[in-house]
Amino acid sequence: MKARHLTPELLDELPPEASEAMASRLDLYVLNTLMGHRRAWRSWLRREFASIPPRALAELGCGDGAFAAENFLATFPEGNGATLFLVDRAPCVADITLRTLQRAGWNVYVETADVFDWLSKPRPLDAICTNLFLHHFDDTTLARLLALASHAAPLFAAMEPQRGWLGLAGVAALPLIDAHAVTLHDARVSVEAGFRAREVSTLWPRDGWLCEERRAFPFSHWFCARKL
Numbered sequence: 001m002k003a004r005h006l007t008p009e010l011l012d013e014l015p016p017e018a019s020e021a022m023a024s025r026l027d028l029y030v031l032n033t034l035m036g037h038r039r040a041w042r043s044w045l046r047r048e049f050a051s052i053p054p055r056a057l058a059e060l061g062c063g064d065g066a067f068a069a070e071n072f073l074a075t076f077p078e079g080n081g082a083t084l085f086l087v088d089r090a091p092c093v094a095d096i097t098l099r100t101l102q103r104a105g106w107n108v109y110v111e112t113a114d115v116f117d118w119l120s121k122p123r124p125l126d127a128i129c130t131n132l133f134l135h136h137f138d139d140t141t142l143a144r145l146l147a148l149a150s151h152a153a154p155l156f157a158a159m160e161p162q163r164g165w166l167g168l169a170g171v172a173a174l175p176l177i178d179a180h181a182v183t184l185h186d187a188r189v190s191v192e193a194g195f196r197a198r199e200v201s202t203l204w205p206r207d208g209w210l211c212e213e214r215r216a217f218p219f220s221h222w223f224c225a226r227k228l
């Protein structure tokens, strides 16, 4: 599996309230746990904001926002008036997710927007997080997205599928958790569109940034860029 190969994902085409979309989002939630993303994001957030809690964070491609909300709440149970932007072109954030964050002291803005439009407008942000999102874009489009993100925040992190045979083996095992057909399709095309080596770093603007990029065992790929 040499070059990245992009195929449209079914979840992106389905109306958010369709039963197939709801089933697949539920699978995504389970997969985020099985792939170790929950643990990885929480320890990263704790490390990055050990001394000063965040004042403003954004998640791009948040979907139902459940995964982001859970991680931010577990790491910073008291929002202390911090702002969280949940950005998606078709967000489907449940009222309960919103209310839980708000009750904990977060100011939450669910932003229905294409990321390119959203990133074009400057806002004060401490960090941008993305989970299973960057692989939706071909390299040329992704370079444009990353350039915009580099102007929007001094810290950027992404958890993506790692492109390779282990990922495909994981996809082949998905019927064991009774994953929905939409998930089976999207998981396979996500691995094919995923990343390896330093593929994201090469698309990130060169000067003035420290990039970390590595496999996140077993199935994932981690990228973080920090402004120097």
Ligand SMILES: C[S@@+](CC[C@H](N)C(=O)[O-])C[C@H]1O[C@@H](n2cnc3c(N)ncnc32)[C@H](O)[C@@H]1O
Pocket (backbone or CB within 6 Å): 012, 028, 029, 032, 060, 061, 062, 063, 064, 065, 067, 087, 088, 089, 090, 091, 113, 114, 115, 116, 130, 131, 132, 133, 136
């Ligand atoms: C695979 S889902 C990931 C959801 C969530 N981050 C998670 O881990 O559960 C990808 C999300 O990206 C959103 N998306 C795709 N292209 C987008 C774009 N150009 N602008 C904004 N959102 C986009 C889709 O609507 C979808 O909700």
